Amino acid sequence: MFLSKRARQFYCRARFLFLSCGALLAGIVDTGCARREPPANVTIINGAEPESLDPAIVTGQPELRIVIGMFEGLIRLDPRTARPVPGLAERWEISPDGLIYTFHLRTNLVWSTGEAITADDVVYSWIRALDPATASDYAGQLFYLKNAEDFNAGKIKDPSLVGVRALDPFTIRAELNHPTAFFLDLCAFPTLYVVPRQTIEKYGDRWLMARPLPSSGPFELAAWRLNDKVRLKKNPRYWDAANTQSEIIDLLPIASPTTSLNLYQSGRADVVWDKTLVPVELLDVLLQRPDFHTFDMLGTYFIRLNVTHKPFDDPRVRRALALAVDKDRIVKKLLKAGEKTASHLVPDGVPDYVAPAGLGFDPEQAKKLLAEAGYPGGKGFPRFDYVFDSAAGGAAAIHENIGVELQQMWHDTLGIDMQLRQMEWKVYLSAQNRLDYDLSRSSWIGDYNDPQTFLGMFTSDDGNNRTGWKNKSYDALIQAAGREPDRQKRAHYFQQAETLLVRDEVPIIPLYFYVGVNFFDPKRIEGIDQNILDNHPLNCIKKVQPPK
Amino acid sequence: MYFLKRLLFAVPLLVVISALAFALVHLAPGGPFDRERTPASPEIERNLKAKYHLDEPVWKQYFRYLGDLAHGDFGVSLKYRNHSVNDIIAQGLPVSMLLGGLAFCLATAIGLPAGFITAARRGRWEDYAGSLLALLAVCVPSFVIAPVLILIFAIKSNLLPVALWGSPWHMILPPVALGLYFAGKISRILREGMLQAAQSEFVTAARAKGLGENALLLRHAFRIALLPVVSYSGPMLADLLTGSFIVENIFQIPGIGVFLVNSVTNRDYTMLLGLSLLYAVLLIGLNLLVDLAYTWLDPRVKYE
Numbered sequence: 001m002f003l004s005k006r007a008r009q010f011y012c013r014a015r016f017l018f019l020s021c022g023a024l025l026a027g028i029v030d031t032g033c034a035r036r037e038p039p040a041n042v043t044i045i046n047g048a049e050p051e052s053l054d055p056a057i058v059t060g061q062p063e064l065r066i067v068i069g070m071f072e073g074l075i076r077l078d079p080r081t082a083r084p085v086p087g088l089a090e091r092w093e094i095s096p097d098g099l100i101y102t103f104h105l106r107t108n109l110v111w112s113t114g115e116a117i118t119a120d121d122v123v124y125s126w127i128r129a130l131d132p133a134t135a136s137d138y139a140g141q142l143f144y145l146k147n148a149e150d151f152n153a154g155k156i157k158d159p160s161l162v163g164v165r166a167l168d169p170f171t172i173r174a175e176l177n178h179p180t181a182f183f184l185d186l187c188a189f190p191t192l193y194v195v196p197r198q199t200i201e202k203y204g205d206r207w208l209m210a211r212p213l214p215s216s217g218p219f220e221l222a223a224w225r226l227n228d229k230v231r232l233k234k235n236p237r238y239w240d241a242a243n244t245q246s247e248i249i250d251l252l253p254i255a256s257p258t259t260s261l262n263l264y265q266s267g268r269a270d271v272v273w274d275k276t277l278v279p280v281e282l283l284d285v286l287l288q289r290p291d292f293h294t295f296d297m298l299g300t301y302f303i304r305l306n307v308t309h310k311p312f313d314d315p316r317v318r319r320a321l322a323l324a325v326d327k328d329r330i331v332k333k334l335l336k337a338g339e340k341t342a343s344h345l346v347p348d349g350v351p352d353y354v355a356p357a358g359l360g361f362d363p364e365q366a367k368k369l370l371a372e373a374g375y376p377g378g379k380g381f382p383r384f385d386y387v388f389d390s391a392a393g394g395a396a397a398i399h400e401n402i403g404v405e406l407q408q409m410w411h412d413t414l415g416i417d418m419q420l421r422q423m424e425w426k427v428y429l430s431a432q433n434r435l436d437y438d439l440s441r442s443s444w445i446g447d448y449n450d451p452q453t454f455l456g457m458f459t460s461d462d463g464n465n466r467t468g469w470k471n472k473s474y475d476a477l478i479q480a481a482g483r484e485p486d487r488q489k490r491a492h493y494f495q496q497a498e499t500l501l502v503r504d505e506v507p508i509i510p511l512y513f514y515v516g517v518n519f520f521d522p523k524r525i526e527g528i529d530q531n532i533l534d535n536h537p538l539n540c541i542k543k544v545q546p547p548k
Numbered sequence: 549m550y551f552l553k554r555l556l557f558a559v560p561l562l563v564v565i566s567a568l569a570f571a572l573v574h575l576a577p578g579g580p581f582d583r584e585r586t587p588a589s590p591e592i593e594r595n596l597k598a599k600y601h602l603d604e605p606v607w608k609q610y611f612r613y614l615g616d617l618a619h620g621d622f623g624v625s626l627k628y629r630n631h632s633v634n635d636i637i638a639q640g641l642p643v644s645m646l647l648g649g650l651a652f653c654l655a656t657a658i659g660l661p662a663g664f665i666t667a668a669r670r671g672r673w674e675d676y677a678g679s680l681l682a683l684l685a686v687c688v689p690s691f692v693i694a695p696v697l698i699l700i701f702a703i704k705s706n707l708l709p710v711a712l713w714g715s716p717w718h719m720i721l722p723p724v725a726l727g728l729y730f731a732g733k734i735s736r737i738l739r740e741g742m743l744q745a746a747q748s749e750f751v752t753a754a755r756a757k758g759l760g761e762n763a764l765l766l767r768h769a770f771r772i773a774l775l776p777v778v779s780y781s782g783p784m785l786a787d788l789l790t791g792s793f794i795v796e797n798i799f800q801i802p803g804i805g806v807f808l809v810n811s812v813t814n815r816d817y818t819m820l821l822g823l824s825l826l827y828a829v830l831l832i833g834l835n836l837l838v839d840l841a842y843t844w845l846d847p848r849v850k851y852e
Contacts, residue, residue, distance in 0.1 A: 052629050059583065132591075135599040137581070140588020153591035208630045226631065226639050228713070228802035252712075252800070259800050262698060262710040426578025426815055433586070443584075463586030 037223075040231065040250035042525065042543050045260045047274030049227050049253035053208050055193035056129040056136045061445075061534070062274065066251055067190045069219040069232050069538035074103050074122065074172070074194075075187040079540045082449060082531040083351070084184040088117065088194060088216065088239070089172075098179030098485040103172045103187075111196060111214035112235040119166035121216075124197045127151075127159045141191040141447070144180045179485040185448035193217075218244045218539035227253055232538065245527055245542035264519060270543060271528065272519035273536065280397055283336050291521045294338050295530035298347050298446035299514035300454070303386075303406075307507050308468035309438050311381065316373040318506040321439075322359045323366035324413040325406065331512050334401045342510035344502045345444075346454045346494075349532045353451050353491045358502030358510060363413045370414050378415025384438040387421045389428040396422075399441050402511070432466045442466075445514070449533060451494040452482070458501055458508070469507035474500050550851040551836065558832045562825060566617070569824045570610050573817050580626035580815045600626060613821065622822035627814040633822035636807060640791070641826070643713060644803030647795070648788030650719060651727035655784075658731040660777070663738025667773075668765050670743065678735065685732025694725040694798045711800045722799045726792050730784055734777055741773030748772075775846060782838035786831040790823070 047062035055071050058064055068076075076087035089103040109117035126145070129136050130152045143149040146163030150156040163175030176183060186192060196214035200207045207213075213221050218240065219232035230251045234244050252269060254260045257279040263269045272278075278286065286292045305312045305321070312318060327341035340348075343358035367377075375381040386406065388399040403420045410416050418439070423431060431437050444464075446453040457464035459475045474497050481493035502510060516534040527540035581596045597603040601612060616623055622633035659682075666678035701721060702710040709718050745751060746769050754764055791805025804823060811819040842849045 049628070051627055054630060057629055059585065132595040133599065135592075135596045137583070137585075137587055137592065137596070139592050139595075143588055149589060149591075152595070153589065205624065206630065206632075209635075226628070226636060226802060227796075227800070227806060254711075254800050255806075256797055256800070258695070259711045259798060262703065263712070263800075266702065266706075266710045268710070268712065425813060426576070426582055429582045429584065430578040433582070463588075463590070466586075 037231070038248065040248045041246040042248075042271065042541055043250045043252065043269045044271040044273065044541075045254050045263060045269045045277060046230075046251040047253070047277060048255055050230065053221065053224065053230070055190040055195055056125075056134050056138075058190055059137050062253070064190055065273070065536065065538075066230055066232070067193070068217070068535070069249070070215045070217045070221055071190070071193040071195060072217040073187050073189070073192045074105075075184050076537065077185075077188045077533065077535050079527070079535075079537045080529045080531060082533040082535050084188055087188065088122070089187075092184075098181075099176050101174040101176070101183060102167075103174070105170045105172070106239055107170060108239055109216075110237045111216060112220045112237050113196075113212050113214040114237065115198075115214070116169075117194060117216055118169045119172045120169070121194050121197060122172050123164050123166050125194045126164050126192060127162060128195065128200070129191050130162065131159075136191060138189075138191045141186050141189055144176050144178070144183060144186065146175045146177055178483045180482075181487060181490060182448050182450035182452060185450065189448065218537075219249065222248070229253070238539075240539070244539040246538075249538055249541070270520060270525050271541075273517075273528075273534075275514075275517050276391075276395055278337075278517050278519075287337065291519060293518045293520070293530055294515045295518075295534075296340070296347070296349055296532060297514040297516040297534050298349070298449060298532045299443060300342055300345055300347055301402075301441075301443045301511045301514065302342070302345065303509040303511065304432065304437075304440045304442045304467050305507055305509070306435055306437055306439070306468055308435055309384075311373065311375070312384075312438065314373050315505050316369045317375075318509075319359060320366045320369040320373065320414060321410065322506050322509045323362045323369065324410055325509060325511070326361045326409060327511055328361065329409075330402060330405055334398065334405060335512065337515050337517065339512045339515050342512050344498055345508065345510050346451045346498060347446070347513045347532070350446075350449055350451055352487045353494060355451075356495050356499045356503065359506070366413060370416075375414075375416070378417075381414075381416040383417045383419060385419050385421050386439045386441070387423055387428060387431055387437045388441040389425050390422055391425065402441065435466070435468050440466075442508070443514070446533070451491075451498070452478075455481075455494055455497055455501070467507040469505065471500060471505060474505075551840065554836055554839075558829075558836075561832065562828060563614070565828045566614070566821060566825055567610065569821050570613065570817075571606075573812075573815065573820050574606050576815065578815055580817060582815070600624070613818075617825075622825075623818035625816055625819045627811070627816040627819065633819050636819065637804060637822065637826060640802060640804035640807060643801060644791030644796070644805055645789045646719070647722055647726065647801060647803060648785070648791065650723035651730065651788050652781075652785055654723050654727035655730035655734055656781075658727075659734025660738060662731070662735035663773075663777075664742070664765070664770060666735065667739045667742035667746070667769075668762065679739070682732040682735040682739075685728045686736065688728075689794075690725050690729060690792065691794045691798065693728060694721070694795060697721050697725055698798075711798070713799070713801045718799075722795050722801060725798075726788065726795045730788070733780070733784075737776050737780055738773050741776050742769045745769035745772040771845070775842065778841050778845065779838050782834040783831060786827065786834045789830055790827045 046065060050063040050066055052058050052063060053067055055067050058067050072087050074087055074089035075084045078085045088105055088109055090106045092101055092103045094101055105119060111117055126142060128134055130139050130142050130148050132152060132154050139152045147156055147161045151159060151162050165173055167173050194216045199210050199214055203210045215235050218235055218238045220235045222233040223231040232249045234247050257277045260272050260277040261279055264272050305318050307313050331339050331341050343360055344355040346353065346355045386403050388403055390396045391399060407418045407420060410418055432440055444454060455478060456462060459478050460470035477493045477497035481490045484490040484493060518528055518530060520528060524543060526542050526544055528536050587593050601609055624632050625636060662678050662682060666675045669675050698710055701708045708721055712718055742765060751764060751768050754768055791803040793805045793809040796803045796805040807819060808823040811823060
């Protein structure tokens with residue numbers, strides 16, 4: 001075929017364009033992906049990309065699960081029971097009034113870079129978490145220390161006034177405002193972990209990018225590539241390094257349940273341990289498998305009622321709504337993973353505490369209460385909204401299904417009409433905070449194993465209350481419990497408060513307690529125990545070859 | 549001269565874009581630090597806002613942002629607080645560009661011949677088959693194509709990895725899932741253009757001179773029909789290079805597409821602004837390149 005001169009010139013130029021694009025691409029391929037890394041011993045699918053790996057800043061489960069591998073506090077949690085056991089501190093004494101804790105550090109503690117870990121490092125780390133300049137979300141975990149809240153608020157400038165100091169290189173003295181039954185649990189929480197002062201002072205907010213990064217825990221951070229992986233490698237200088245079971249652990253941030261299941265099924269990942277990563281549609285099938293482990297968790301799914309909106313200002317109406325919910329049906333029909341129905345807020349399994357039974361399913365009583373409140377058969381009851389969020393993973397479908405079920409139940413039993421409103425996450429949070437809703441789906445996962453983490457939030461001034469419900473006797477009971485050193489008396493105060501919350505006043509309707517989900521083949525992976533906090537120390541986990 | 553002017557004009561355009569994006573994202577309800585858990589005291593929230601200057605009036609925040617931007621600093625991500633937006637772009641953009649670039653090559657490598665053949669064999673079975681496939685590629689979204697590809701090539705036949713990024717084997721399915729739509733689109737645009745060109749006067753004249761049908765299409769119709777494809781390529785390439793939320797999400801590819809979309813839900817102001825501006829710069833730059841390519845490919849086009 002013959003081409004004119006101009007056409008030839010045209011094709012020549014087009015080819016040049018195409019080839020230069022190709023060369024550019026080849027360049028990017030070269031820089032973008034050519035990585036050679038040894039394979040990890042264990043690969044874990046960990047949920048969303050960690051927002052941070054700074055112990056003072058992290059708040060979410062995916063972050064906490066990584067951070068417990070990199071840093072450690074005075075206390076750590078037993079992998080089986082999630083109860084406090086010695087960490088960097090080998091022993092401690094508590095004064096009889098429960099106000100002074102004296103911790104004794106192990107004498108063989110060093111950072112992964114070789115320098116000694118001393119009591120000053122502990123004091124620095126706690127003060128840093130409280131420092132307004134650090135802007136830690138969870139600074140509140142330290143407010144039990146004397147003057148800590150004022151220091152965080154900027155009312156006190158001198159950190160030496162805060163109730164923590166080093167008595168000598170191996171001894172730390174912590175002074176509390178009130179006896180705090182769960183203070184040891186808090187010492188095992190990342191906000192109170194020990195972090196490297198020199199590195200932080202040198203690199204500021206970007207200190208986690210420093211290499212080598214001194215670590216106080218069983219692993220060092222070998223790589224952190226966004227939306228790709230976090231790679232941890234064994235810290236040989238960790239005090240308990242002899243019991244660290246794996247050399248290299250990869251934690252993959254994956255947001256899609258399907259992708260995570262595909263990777264697990266094809267053998268590219270050994271463990272999936274985030275509840276949001278289970279495809280809800282496949283639950284029936286997955287539950288039958290030996291590598292699918294479910295367990296009770298310290299979390300409750302409940303409904304908030306806005307008591308500042310009529311007619312929900314009437315406790316009879318709130319109780320009527322609660323009594324008309326067949327929770328058993330929700331659990332069996334919609335959830336299926338073995339969730340237990342909840343009539344109270346604090347989940348079972350919290351030490352030294354038995355929650356009082358709340359309201360059960362009683363349609364007749366519900367109708368009666370609604371009639372007493374002036375709405376016989378639902379007549380004259382205004383139409384109201386139920387708001388829920390469009391969550392990631394399979395959770396949004398669950399929220400919606402529960403909403404539909406509630407709509408049906410309340411319509412059938414009480415003759416009242418509810419409208420469902422799905423909202424984007426931040427819009428939903430802001431609606432809750434501004435009390436701009438009637439009913440709202442809610443949930444709470446406990447930070448530590450104590451009733452306080454659940455019941456504390458419904459005191460009048462707590463930012464997490466978000467129901468508009470204020471009750472003086474409730475506040476007084478929670479305050480009394482907070483100051484009571486005797487565990488039994490303390491539990492009694494909490495029980496009285498919880499009775500007010502779930503039986504008499506009912507600003508919330510608990511629906512069910514969460515179950516956690518771990519995916520792994522017990523013949524190939526050892527060292528993952530299921531506990532109520534869904535806490536799995538990375539140093540215990542190892543891969544074993546299945547017997548042939 | 550014309551292009552210099554266009555380049556200069558791009559600067560105020562970017563300022564306007566940044567102002568609009570800044571205003572919109574601040575108007576949306578909720579903020580970056582709203583969580584399910586309200587902090588233990590209002591002061592904690594105050595500390596957070598003070599640290600990232602969110603306690604200042606919005607206009608002041610905007611000018612602070614512009615000032616940092618002038619130094620090439622996109623600021624710290626408000627969601628991923630250990631990373632600057634510059635870091636995130638530096639890590640994610642090469643990956644997204646690679647994925648997008650491969651998808652672009654695939655789209656042109658399939659789309660151009662397909663468009664040419666369907667136009668050249670108009671009304672015959674090749675045309676019907678090709679047009680049907682192109683229509684399918686345009687209509688079936690990538691979140692359907694990707695799982696089907698994974699099912700066939702990764703799960704059933706175990707030929708390719710199900711997800712992740714790293715080796716050349718990982719770079720086959722995602723560009724296909726991403727590029728097929730554009731291949732279909734290019735093929736349809738080219739076919740349309742060629743059929744139109746085939747009816748124009750200069751082609752009729754060439755035919756009257758006795759030129760064979762194939763040479764006619766290749767020499768005359770194809771060149772004219774390529775121009776709309778080139779002008780479509782600019783925005784398409786900007787789209788592809790800044791990553792795809794869906795494909796990156798399904799294959800777990802560490803690009804910036806996922807960050808761009810999630811920054812909206814996270815109210816991650818700095819990240820959203822940084823990535824929007826990046827997208828705008830790419831779009832403006834590539835459109836300029838398209839216009840340059842025009843003058844180069846078609847001598848009749850002149851800009852004053």
